[in-house]
Amino acid sequence: MQNGMQARKYRLQGAGLDLALPYLMLAPGLTVVLGVLVYPLWDGLRASTRAYRYGSPVADVGFHNYVQLWSDAQFLNSLWVTVKFVALSVSIEAVLGFALALFCLREFRGIRLLRTVLIIPMVITPVVVAILFRLIYASDAGMLTALSVAMGGGGVQILGNPLNAFIGLVVLDVWEWTPLMFLILLAGLQSLPHEPFEAARVDGAGSWRVFADLTFPMMRPVLAIAIVLRTIDAFGTFDQVFVLTRGGPGEATRLISIYGYDTAFKFQQTGYAAALFVTIGLVVLALAFSAIRLLRRIDAS
Amino acid sequence: MSTRLARILTTIFVLAVVLLPIYWLVSTSLKSNREITQEGTLYPHVPTLDNYVRLFTEKQFGSYLTNSVVVTFFSVAIALVFGAMGAYAIARFRLPFAAERKIGLFLLTLRIIPPVVILIPVYLLMLSLGLLDSWLGLIATYTAFNITFCVWMMESFFREIPVDLEEAAMVDGDSRFGAFRRITLPLAAPGLAATAIFAVLVTFNEFLFALALTATPRAMTMPRGTATLIGRIDTDWASMAAAGVIGALPIVFFALLVQRHLVRGLTMGAVK
Numbered sequence: 001m002q003n004g005m006q007a008r009k010y011r012l013q014g015a016g017l018d019l020a021l022p023y024l025m026l027a028p029g030l031t032v033v034l035g036v037l038v039y040p041l042w043d044g045l046r047a048s049t050r051a052y053r054y055g056s057p058v059a060d061v062g063f064h065n066y067v068q069l070w071s072d073a074q075f076l077n078s079l080w081v082t083v084k085f086v087a088l089s090v091s092i093e094a095v096l097g098f099a100l101a102l103f104c105l106r107e108f109r110g111i112r113l114l115r116t117v118l119i120i121p122m123v124i125t126p127v128v129v130a131i132l133f134r135l136i137y138a139s140d141a142g143m144l145t146a147l148s149v150a151m152g153g154g155g156v157q158i159l160g161n162p163l164n165a166f167i168g169l170v171v172l173d174v175w176e177w178t179p180l181m182f183l184i185l186l187a188g189l190q191s192l193p194h195e196p197f198e199a200a201r202v203d204g205a206g207s208w209r210v211f212a213d214l215t216f217p218m219m220r221p222v223l224a225i226a227i228v229l230r231t232i233d234a235f236g237t238f239d240q241v242f243v244l245t246r247g248g249p250g251e252a253t254r255l256i257s258i259y260g261y262d263t264a265f266k267f268q269q270t271g272y273a274a275a276l277f278v279t280i281g282l283v284v285l286a287l288a289f290s291a292i293r294l295l296r297r298i299d300a301s
Numbered sequence: 302m303s304t305r306l307a308r309i310l311t312t313i314f315v316l317a318v319v320l321l322p323i324y325w326l327v328s329t330s331l332k333s334n335r336e337i338t339q340e341g342t343l344y345p346h347v348p349t350l351d352n353y354v355r356l357f358t359e360k361q362f363g364s365y366l367t368n369s370v371v372v373t374f375f376s377v378a379i380a381l382v383f384g385a386m387g388a389y390a391i392a393r394f395r396l397p398f399a400a401e402r403k404i405g406l407f408l409l410t411l412r413i414i415p416p417v418v419i420l421i422p423v424y425l426l427m428l429s430l431g432l433l434d435s436w437l438g439l440i441a442t443y444t445a446f447n448i449t450f451c452v453w454m455m456e457s458f459f460r461e462i463p464v465d466l467e468e469a470a471m472v473d474g475d476s477r478f479g480a481f482r483r484i485t486l487p488l489a490a491p492g493l494a495a496t497a498i499f500a501v502l503v504t505f506n507e508f509l510f511a512l513a514l515t516a517t518p519r520a521m522t523m524p525r526g527t528a529t530l531i532g533r534i535d536t537d538w539a540s541m542a543a544a545g546v547i548g549a550l551p552i553v554f555f556a557l558l559v560q561r562h563l564v565r566g567l568t569m570g571a572v573k
Contacts, residue, residue: 021477022394026404029383029448036445037411040422047422103311110312116560117319123556123563124549125506127524131531131545132322135329141337141538143325150343175322236415239508243528257417264421265513274421281418288413 048275055268065275075276077251078259085166085255086234089173094227096174097181102215104182105189118179126176130243133172134159162252165245169253172240177233181226188222189215221295228291235284256280330542337538352543360540361518362547365526369505372436372522376443377500383444384451385493389481391452392459393467405456412449417509424513434520442510447500454499458492459485495562498555502563505552523548 048065050057069075104111121129136143137158144156158164192215200210238257241247247254247262260280264273329337330352331345340346356362391401423442424433432438466488467480475483486493511525521529527548531541556563 022390022396022401025386025390025478026401029380029387029452030404032379032383032441032445033408033411033448036423036426036441037419037449040419040426041411041414043422043425044419047425100315103308110309114312114315116557117316119556119560119563120323120553121319123502123506124553125508125524125527127506127508127528128326128545128549131527131541131548132326134531135325135538135542135545136322138538141329143321146343175318179319232413232415236417238417239524239528242508242512243531257415260417261420261509264424270421270425277418277421281414284415285410285413 050271052270078256082256090230093178093181096178100182101185121176126239130240184226334539352539364518365523369523372439373504376440379444380447384448388452388455392456408449434516454496458489498559
């Protein structure tokens with residue numbers, strides 16, 4: 001008996017090969033991540049402090065690339081376009097997603113169909129989403145033009161006009177990602193406790209009061225998570241713009257990721273592009289960490 | 302009664318907004334270019350499958366599809382095995398200096414950084430290894446991204462499984478790894494499936510790295526091939542639409558088939 005107890009304890013603490021087990025289990029995954037993600041990350045940091053010519057480093061320039069970014073009108077413009085795009089898209093998605101989630105809170109016929117159909121926009125290949133919208137916006141073959149002609153109007157110009165192209169890009173993003181907001185917020189609404197709402201009903205509170213005093217405050221953490229997730233994701237938007245407008249017309253839809261890609265692969269300014277990408281990475285990380293702190297504060301209060 | 306009417310109208314409106322662009326894509330893909338640009342019809346008056354046939358006979362869509370399937374399969378399978386092991390180690394063991402927690406946090410941080418940040422150095426790495434325009438280069442890259450995701454997702458699934466079951470197996474003479482393989486892993490199967498499904502979705506749809514790392518039909522994936530085709534044929538709307546349908550069909554079909562498991566991955570775990 002005594003012996004058995006001893007053996008059991010011995011086993012649970014681990015012995016021999018078991019002692020090395022956690023390391024052996026972590027090793028394969030970490031090796032791949034270190035080789036393909038972490039080494040490049042370090043290599044990118046190194047590249048960002050160098051000047052390149054024809055794809056090879058020619059000089060160490062310290063922080064020169066980083067400093068230069070802030071006097072580069074094209075970089076500043078792409079940053080501004082990105083901020084406008086992210087702010088506009090994410091806020092529209094949050095409002096529409098919230099409204100749709102409130103609408104779907106009560107079970108009714110057709111809700112399952114609605115939920116299934118809403119999955120489609122976010123799983124379609126982003127490149128294909130861009131094709132969808134090119135086919136809608138095209139001035140000759142587009143759906144908008146066809147509808148306008150069918151109703152007796154003329155052709156519609158979207159992608160050739162800077163403002164329309166930017167709005168067109170926001171519409172694409174709203175179409176693609178409002179369903180995600182909807183899913184997260186619906187799950188949040190469904191997990192709220194019932195009691196406060198019943199109490200409010202007993203007290204005869206109107207539906208606007210219930211929303212403003214109960215639903216919205218209780219949903220704030222979920223709403224914050226959803227907005228942060230979308231914001232981080234939207235900052236890296238690339239595929240859709242690459243296929244829809246390639247950043248044009250002019251620089252109207254040239255997001256920072258497109259500018260970085262062109263700097264690296266079209267203009268071959270490897271070091272400068274690396275500095276640009278490191279800057280984006282830092283901005284997104286700062287966003288994420290301040291969002292986490294904000295969420296902790298909301299949780300605590 | 303009026304709320305019911307509002308409900309029906311809203312449902313129809315939402316369905317229309319989501320489905321109309323898709324209808325237009327499919328409808329355009331069944332028309333000839335002449336019908337598209339000169340007649341501007343709202344539905345195909347003379348439906349044709351020529352556009353689809355051309356994609357496979359003239360535009361190498363067969364290769365793109367093969368490349369996508371091979372690359373997605375291997376990168377997800379490897380990431381799932383390595384990721385599940387890593388996640389188990391992080392969820393169950395207490396290492397010196399809380400190393401397991403630090404590793405977990407580190408992998409999560411890597412996941413938050415937009416992939417575009419390491420595009421250039423990954424390109425340079427694959428260039429120096431001679432892995433540009435190859436299956437292996439893409440598989441290595443996607444495996445790494447998928448591992449950070451799998452570890453993070455599987456860790457939460459493993460934590461939900463009680464330790465007692467493994468301990469019981471070990472008392473009965475199983476090794477620690479044996480208990481993991483025979484007890485924990487089967488119990489985590491639904492989580493494993495959800496993780497795999499989401500990884501498949503993201504990998505199949507990936508474009509940015511495919512754009513930088515591949516250049517010929519030898520290794521180009523579906524999104525990459527589709528985008529290239531579009532770059533070349535600015536006004537061949539019929540081919541573009543057919544390419545869109547072929548590009549989206551496998552993944553949409555797959556997603557609708559497994560939609561129950563999709564939500565957790567899509568929402569980065571914000572929803573359970």
